[in-house]
């Protein structure tokens with residue numbers, strides 16, 4: 074009887090132990106399952122994060138490569154520009170209806186030029202002045218009347234003409250004419266007829282007043298005749314530019330200069346083919362001056 078009782082007790086203890094073990098296992102299982110879920114969640118998050126970092130890195134690598142390419146291209150352009158010839162197309166004595174045609178051609182070829190303008194207030198002049206500026210060209214002072222007997226009569230008359238032209242231009246465009254070209258060039262001898270030695274004094278005063286005047290080193294010869302042959306204009310410009318690193322090309326856009334307009338597309342096409350860079354004159358451009 075005692076034997077039976079102790080066996081029953083042992084069984085009960087064993088069962089209790091088994092139940093306790095099973096309960097412990099369940100608790101442990103639940104606990105570790107929670108831990109595993111948490112860990113796998115963390116792992117998934119860290120995998121997602123490193124994927125994101127990797128993709129950011131890829132993007133950065135791509136930007137770096139494209140920046141490197143752009144930098145190489147810029148260096149190349151800089152090197153090419155350093156070796157390229159620079160040409161300044163300059164047009165004197167406008168505006169006229171030919172100026173409009175020239176502006177159209179320059180726009181078509183995406184080329185900028187410099188216009189040494191005289192004073193005109195009617196006939197669409199204001200629109201032309203404004204278009205010169207809005208198209209990105211440069212404008213310079215070429216005196217108001219351009220009449221040699223007027224402008225070169227005295228120094229005072231010259232500077233009056235200079236100021237009047239600038240004031241008129243400023244009223245119409247809101248811009249001043251910051252550079253200048255003497256009619257006939259700084260070394261013209263026609264002025265001697267009206268006032269001896271005036272060019273020497275005018276060039277000196279210009280320098281004292283920090284007014285930069287530009288002559289030229291290539292002439293299109295379009296002013297030699299009333300109507301110059303188109304091919305003479307083309308050949309004069311191209312042969313003039315040939316051996317020069319920098320060319321300031323003299324042309325005219327007054328109303329008789331129709332052959333200058335006709336010659337212009339060929340001149341631009343050929344200069345572009347030679348890799349020339351077209352620039353506009355400004356106060357900081359190294360000037361060409363016949364008389365200093």
Ligand SMILES: [Zn+2]
Pocket residue numbers: 165166215219256257
């Ligand atoms: Zn002129």
